[in-house]
Amino acid sequence: MPEFTGGAIGGDLLAAVPFGDIVNYITPLTATLFAVALIFTVFAIISRPEKQLDIVFGTDAVYAKEVTPDELKFRRFMAVACGIATLGAMVSGDIFNFTLFVSLIGITIIGIVAAVKNQHVLNAAFQYGIVAMTATVPLFAGAAITLATTGTLSIWELSAGTGVPLIAKLLLLLGVMGEGIAPFYAAKTELFRAPGAPYVILIHVSSLLMFLRVIEILLAV
């Protein structure tokens, strides 16, 4: 196993978790990110969904939006899957595994949102899905170019200074930006015009953690 030299931003190596030749690593940074993802995954498992109230404009009446058990089960499953994918992306010691986990996060975010049977929400989910799907192109292209120029995808070996081309790094970043764009749809509110807590929180948390991790990877390789 090569010497660990990726500690520039992540801190010293705490532990290595080998699966064959894929070696996940835990540094203070990735351990923190892992813990945050774990906490929010547990939240998604144990908490009950909120019931959103809509005020009828100009009157005292309110609508209560009910969450059906089917929808609840599906969204909780997707939220937990999203949490697990985030956990994997946080400790992955291999660029391709990281990209796969990131695209898995993208898919599960689509799932969390798309369970809501509401025209606006489905429209927004579709548009986000198109972005997430096209984002896998730069994501995988970045990993493939890294593999072609350096001959490896292991962050252990890449961090020894094999010289990952700048274009591969930029493509990787672009891909993560595309997959993690969901919180920006909050500005369009359609994505969130539905009873969503606590599952929508996982969309934000996973996107945030994804960005923090990709920065660590890009500075390490």
Added chain:
Amino acid sequence: MNEYTIGLAVAFTGIAVAFLALARERDDLHRLLLTDLAEILALAVIALVGTDLAEALILPGLVVGISELMALSEIYLKKERLYDEPTERVHFEVMDTAPGILGAVLVVYGVVLAGFSGGAVAGLGVLFWFLCKGHREQFELLETVSGYAWAAWIGAFLVFMLLPQYWFFAVMVAGTAVLVKVMTKMSLLGTMRGGQDA
């Protein structure tokens, strides 16, 4: 300029064209199709590396692409309220006479090939058969078979890790399981036509 650079240039030209089309297209269905085009070009970029590792990376890339495409198609159906099954389907006479023979030939040939490519060929046979015949009751059966195949596959990997001296047995189990799994995966596509059980 080596071959890899030329290939990369061609692939990225294709990606640029796909993204340009995607930016100009306004119809949602066509945009969905165009994203699939972009996905395939991403696979081309991976394939350009041309090593065993690249081959191992194409499969997960393909799975991610297909699963996203299927999720988005489902959202599109919901979004456009396309619930009804079409009453008139494409129907040729060959679809009444050929499925048995063609399906059998493809499945047998797939079993001979074995492994992943064999699974794809055999799956194509089963897919064709389901496409031409009925599909209602087979859905859950296929899911069950696929689940057992997956479990056998994982079991084979555990044998690799824990009891490496029995590697030949594990190779056989993993090969068969992957064949069955890819086959059922593909035939699931043949059963998907919207409606209640899709």
